[in-house]
Amino acid sequence: MLTAGFGNFKINEASxxxxxxxxxxxxxxxxxxxxxxxxxxxxxxxxxTRQFLPTFFQGNHSPPTSYNFxxxxxxxxxxxxxxxxxxxxxxxxxxxxIIDVSSFxxxxxxMKSLMGGDERLRQLALQPMDEESASxxxxxxxxxxxxxxxxPDSQ
Numbered sequence: 001m002l003t004a005g006f007g008n009f010k011i012n013e014a015s016x017x018x019x020x021x022x023x024x025x026x027x028x029x030x031x032x033x034x035x036x037x038x039x040x041x042x043x044x045x046x047x048x049t050r051q052f053l054p055t056f057f058q059g060n061h062s063p064p065t066s067y068n069f070x071x072x073x074x075x076x077x078x079x080x081x082x083x084x085x086x087x088x089x090x091x092x093x094x095x096x097x098i099i100d101v102s103s104f105x106x107x108x109x110x111m112k113s114l115m116g117g118d119e120r121l122r123q124l125a126l127q128p129m130d131e132e133s134a135s136x137x138x139x140x141x142x143x144x145x146x147x148x149x150x151x152p153d154s155q
Contacts, residue, residue, distance in 0.1 A: 025097040032090040039082045
């Protein structure tokens, strides 16, 4: 029996929606990992092609006069950006796969529940509301519902 570390949870008894959700998270992570491998191979190749190999009677302490430092810097910045983005995406998708998050809204819910925010919201909802706050809330709800035309004039 395969358990996922959630007590008595068994993956073979999970719903099809849950399996599809986890498969989607896995595919996102593996895609990001593949892109990371491709960009690291590209970075390796671009580094090797920029390497200066002097001939027998050339000094290796200074680059040749035809060397373009600007192009070298641009390639280095581009390659570094590709590597940083691909590794970051792989780390983010991996972390989201681990904590079972598929959207930004779910991430917010998960972080709020992990940090105890949902308990604080429940406690706050149980507290009574003062008269001024209730009046403001009712007025805003009326505005949102389009009831602002039939409001009495206050003088």
